[in-house]
């Protein structure tokens with residue numbers, strides 16, 4: 011019997027009725043002759059609510075306690091879903107991450123899976139049960155409960171699919187799949203039938219929040235195909251896979267955007283070895299992820315260093331960076347949090363010329379100023395005024411003819 015792993019996100023299990031809908035879908039999958047494992051997220055905004063509670067009782071909640079607290083959200087969903095199945099006389103059992111054999115390292119709040127021993131899951135499947143696993147959590151060697159970071163249930167699902175030898179991992183959510191651009195901004199956006207792991211990762215890194223990036227990475231490493239589809243319809247979703255076909259490699263697959271970008275400039279930095287590391291090391295240690303970095307050519311061995319971060323990291327970053335700037339003799343630090351970014355993504359870009367100029371032309375035709383540019387082999391990103399982001403996405407979608415099949 012084929013094993014299938016299906017993951018249902020928070021909005022797909024937000025209330026009792028939606029949990030019932032998921033129960034029905036699992037029964038259908040089982041009745042088609044599969045062994046079914048479901049991974050579930052916490053109901054709706056439960057995780058946000060728990061974090062808020064923790065912040066009400068403590069200014070700096072202990073990280074270990076935080077993980078135990080947050081893990082309960084997923085357990086609520088798993089148990090309720092199992093009860094729904096059992097009351098309709100279907101065989102089912104819920105398992106926490108620990109019971110499911112998901113071992114992690116001890117980095118609380120962002121633990122990494124070190125090993126999965128699916129013995130218990132396999133035993134339950136053999137008994138004909140649908141197995142419901144609480145997502146986003148695991149257990150350390152020392153038996154402490156950990157969580158995998160926000161959005162981590164996707165990673166649980168892909169990890170389990172790999173450990174169980176499933177043919178693919180199915181991620182059910184409130185969108186119909188991966189689109190050429192956000193359909194709320196571009197009504198003509200098209201749902202992609204397929205996208206390769208690398209393109210998907212690049213989209214996620216620049217704001218297309220369909221899935222947890224670590225889950226896509228894991229799928230890529232183990233070549234586990236991941237289907238993203240809606241839990242509210244039976245429409246075909248988007249398959250994230252490896253070995254893209256010739257046709258897909260030849261074009262731009264989509265336009266991603268992120269309206270919440272801030273730019274920080276350290277002005278008047280002495281141009282000498284070790285400066286960049288003295289600025290970026292403390293940020294890395296504080297878990298701030300830095301995106302584009304630009305260092306101007308220096309005049310008289312003095313230069314400016316500009317980098318971008320997520321806008322909600324600005325306060326934290328300025329606090330860390332100001333004393334560092336002072337200690338290396340820089341003039342000042344300035345920030346601007348009114349920026350956003352737009353990116354053109356496609357595996358085809360690594361072989362074809364002219365993509366960048368086409369992007370700049372489309373933006374300039376809309377009189378949108380480009381503040382910073384960064385690229386990878388399969389992506390070009392421009393930092394622009396936050397307010398111009400929707401207009402830019404629409405213009406780029408058109409310029410790269412993404413509405414046409």
Ligand code: ASP
Pocket residue numbers: 019020051052057058083145146159160161162163164
């Ligand atoms: N419930 C967790 C979160 O909201 C994990 C997840 O949904 O994947 O981040």
Ligand code: MG
Pocket residue numbers: 019020161164221222
């Ligand atoms: Mg999610």
